[in-house]
Amino acid sequence: MSNYRFILSGGGTGGHIYPAIAIANELKQRHPNAEFLFVGAQDRMEMEKVPQAGYNIRGLWISGIQRKLTLSNLMFPFKLMSSLWKSKSILKEFKPHVAIGTGGFASGPLLKMASEKNIPCVLQEQNSFPGITNKWLSKKVEKIFVAYDKLERFFPSEKIVKTGNPVRQDLLEIQGKEEKGKRFFKLKENRKTLFVMGGSLGARRINQLVEKELNFFKENNVQIIWQCGKLYYEEYKKYESEMIKVNAFINDMNLAYAAADFIISRAGAISVSELAIVAKPTFFIPSPNVAEDHQTKNASAVAEKNAAILLKENKLDEVFENTFLSVFNSEEKQKELSGNFKKLALPNATKTIVDEIEKLLKTA
Known part of the structure; x- marks a missing residue:
């Protein structure tokens, strides 16, 4: 039977x-007759994407807790009760076989109610330092798919499956596209x-640094x-x-990656x-302005393995030029960084996650 019903929840940011969309696409490819429903926060970007x-x-009236006293914080208990009630009603109506959470506020109420109804639940944690929602849900789910080592500090170790993060499939085929990428962006090949x-x-x-x-x-x-x-x-x-x-924005990221010899990025x-x-x-x-400074932790996990260079925002003016030149002028250093980074890649993440979800379908 492939008339499965999958409910997915994750949002607030593209991350x-x-x-969640990548997992849904892989499930849809394997089960063309399956039904899908996403649940998000009603005023966030998932309602468009x-x-x-x-x-x-479907949207829930939910948001995160601010670090200072705000009207939004005072409203939080009401938003949470409203979201739990609406999640219960959505689950009753949709009757999913599996609930999949990828982090963000909306996945909290939905997966809590799904676990209470004995619907198999899984989490996908993108970061090396988990968000508050996934930490809260970890005891209520069957499996937690992670991209980094050492997450047993936060999650029950028997539930962790290291899969990597789902990524755009076109990135897996950038080999040999360097010339095409440079032509696309009207750059010189040499x-x-x-x-x-x-x-x-x-x-x-x-942007200030580049300028x-x-x-x-x-x-x-x-x-x-x-x-x-x-x-x-x-x-x-x-x-x-x-x-x-x-x-402003690049749709053909695979061509930008293919054209690049060096990359500067957030983490x-x-x-x-x-x-x-x-x-x-x-x-x-x-970015130092994200919850629990998780970007620094992500970048550190790679830099510790000599697979990338970590530059702190507050030190850029002092160290950027010398650090850039130390890599730019050394082919040996470039090969070392690339080789070490490649070893950390988990390109089959989406397929591995869906394999694990299918095991739950067989036991459900």
Whole structure:
């Protein structure tokens, strides 16, 4: 029987949404007659991104707890009760065979109610330091799919399955696309290329760094694909030139990765997993403004294995040029970083996760 019903919940950021969509796509490929329903937070980006991917979504009135006293915090108990009640009603109506949580506030109430109804539940944790929702749910689920080692500090060890993070499938085939990538971005084939990525909205501190170092890059004959983010495009588009390609957003990420010789990136969990597959010399500049500083922890886990360079935001002005040149001028260092990063890649994550979910279907 493949008329299964799968309910998925994860959101707030792309790092929670895209893994859920990747898992749904793999399940749909294996079970074309299956039904899917996503549950998200009603005012967050999943309400737009999930329908774009072709799936139905229901919204809960839920948000996270702020670190200071706010009206939103005072409303939290009411939002939680409302979300638990609505989750119960959604589950009763949809009757899923499995519930899949990928982190974010909305997955908390949904998976709590699903576990109480004895529906098999699984979690996918993208980061090396789990979010509050997944930590709270970990005792209530059958399996927890992780991308990093040492997560038994936070989760019951017998439930952990190291799978890696689901990533875009087109990244698995960037070999041999370097010329195509450089043509696509109108770059010179004989120049070294730096790809700077700061997420879809952009990263202010990374953009400031690139702007400050434009002469440095020019002196070293480095051309740049600069994904500055839609919040900053108007500010930085004036730098567009033969050597600098300024983009608000890049849809063809596989071509940007293929064209790159070096990469500067934030250290969100999905970016780290993608970059391990790409395996180009990478400089991580983690955002210090995320929950529990998990980007620094993600980047540290890679840098400790000599697979990437970690640069702290507050030290950039002092160390960036020398650090960049130490890699740029050494083919040996480039090969070492790439080789070590490649060893950390888990390119079959989505398939492995779905294999594990299918085992639960057989026992359900």
